[in-house]
Amino acid sequence: MRAALYDRYGPPEVLYEGRVPRPVAGPGEVLVRVHATSVNGGEFLGRAGKVRLVTDLAQRGFPKRTGLDFAGEVVALGSDQREPAVGSDPRGPAVGDRVWGGGRTFGSAAEYVVVRPRQIALAPAGLDLVQAAALPGVGTTAITALRDKARLQAGERLLVRGASGGVGSVAVQLGRAFGAHVTALARAENLDFVRDLGADEAFDHTTTGPADLGRFDVILDTVGIASGTYRRLLRPGGRMVAIAFDLRHAAASLSYIAASAVFGSRRVRFFSGNPTHRLFADLTRYVDSGAIRPVVDTVFPLADIAKAHRALEAGGVRGKYVVRIF
Numbered sequence: 001m002r003a004a005l006y007d008r009y010g011p012p013e014v015l016y017e018g019r020v021p022r023p024v025a026g027p028g029e030v031l032v033r034v035h036a037t038s039v040n041g042g043e044f045l046g047r048a049g050k051v052r053l054v055t056d057l058a059q060r061g062f063p064k065r066t067g068l069d070f071a072g073e074v075v076a077l078g079s080d081q082r083e084p085a086v087g088s089d090p091r092g093p094a095v096g097d098r099v100w101g102g103g104r105t106f107g108s109a110a111e112y113v114v115v116r117p118r119q120i121a122l123a124p125a126g127l128d129l130v131q132a133a134a135l136p137g138v139g140t141t142a143i144t145a146l147r148d149k150a151r152l153q154a155g156e157r158l159l160v161r162g163a164s165g166g167v168g169s170v171a172v173q174l175g176r177a178f179g180a181h182v183t184a185l186a187r188a189e190n191l192d193f194v195r196d197l198g199a200d201e202a203f204d205h206t207t208t209g210p211a212d213l214g215r216f217d218v219i220l221d222t223v224g225i226a227s228g229t230y231r232r233l234l235r236p237g238g239r240m241v242a243i244a245f246d247l248r249h250a251a252a253s254l255s256y257i258a259a260s261a262v263f264g265s266r267r268v269r270f271f272s273g274n275p276t277h278r279l280f281a282d283l284t285r286y287v288d289s290g291a292i293r294p295v296v297d298t299v300f301p302l303a304d305i306a307k308a309h310r311a312l313e314a315g316g317v318r319g320k321y322v323v324r325i326f
């Protein structure tokens with residue numbers, strides 16, 4: 001089958017469309033024909049060789065695969081389905097189901113993936129599967145951040161850093177749906193875009209400093225640079241959810257996050273998402289209810305996987321870059 005591969009760590013150009021054996025669903029597993037995947041920021045670190053402990057553990061040797069989330073169709077079930085999914089999909093997966101999912105699996109930029117039932121949920125019925133691929137990774141991240149970690153309430157003031165990006169573009173929509181007052185930070189050419197997504201106000205992050213923004217109950221930081229400065233914008237009792245931090249200052253970032261959990265009323269929470277069925281099913285419900293929709297900047301064919309990575313690295317994305325497989 002066709003798959004995005006790389007033979008050495010490096011820049012986006014190490015990626016190419018190659019061929020690998022088609023996987024077979026083992027006992028308890030599900031074979032999904034992938035219609036599309038998306039490019040996620042965390043994949044750069046893996047491809048560039050900056051988290052080799054993780055990438056070498058997940059995939060031995062080269063070529064390595066890329067892609068963390070997907071939307072597609074169940075085409076085969078392994079024997080012994082002992083792991084029925086829960087929640088909205090109590091019967092478990094069936095051949096022909098339109099599903100979405102992902103997790104800390106590497107390799108969804110390929111024609112087929114083998115997953116456990118807990119890694120997928122039924123995709124929204126009305127959604128095209130290529131469009132749908134924009135949501136599993138960033139959508140579940142935004143839900144975890146705002147609903148589960150920050151416990152965002154109606155009427156609260158929410159600041160989203162990186163509002164036009166993958167996670168940010170969903171967080172703006174979700175914040176609005178939760179009834180919060182949403183302030184978005186994005187580059188100048190994307191201010192109208194984030195207002196259209198539901199931001200009450202939008203500011204250019206290149207010209208607006210933290211001091212000009214006011215106070216917030218919840219801050220979602222998808223950028224990870226100068227996060228401590230933004231934390232000072234929290235009202236007492238406020239919560240900041242950080243999903244990224246600058247690897248060059250990882251120790252400092254981690255220690256201030258840890259310290260905030262012990263001291264003070266302005267808490268910083270960090271998490272590393274590993275979504276499962278329940279969260280993907282919640283994502284489906286948010287789409288079905290109209291609270292969020294996928295935001296696709298550009299759809300790239302699999303053969304252009306390097307261009308898709310290059311584009312995201314260059315900055316300025318509006319929502320997601322999606323990679324179409326079929």
Ligand SMILES: NC(=O)c1ccc[n+]([C@@H]2O[C@H](COP(=O)([O-])OP(=O)(O)OC[C@H]3O[C@@H](n4cnc5c(N)ncnc54)[C@H](OP(=O)(O)O)[C@@H]3O)[C@@H](O)[C@H]2O)c1
Binds near residue numbers: 043163205244314
């Ligand atoms: N912890 C987790 O579970 C988790 C889950 C998902 C993602 N992440 C991480 O979270 C980060 C964001 O993910 P994403 O998918 O939303 O990425 P993305 O689509 O690339 O969006 C990043 C956003 O950050 C903005 N940005 C970049 N540098 C900035 C700066 N110096 N100041 C202000 N804004 C800046 C970008 O705006 P412009 O380019 O337009 O300026 C863009 O809107 C990535 O590092 C990713 O690895 C973590």
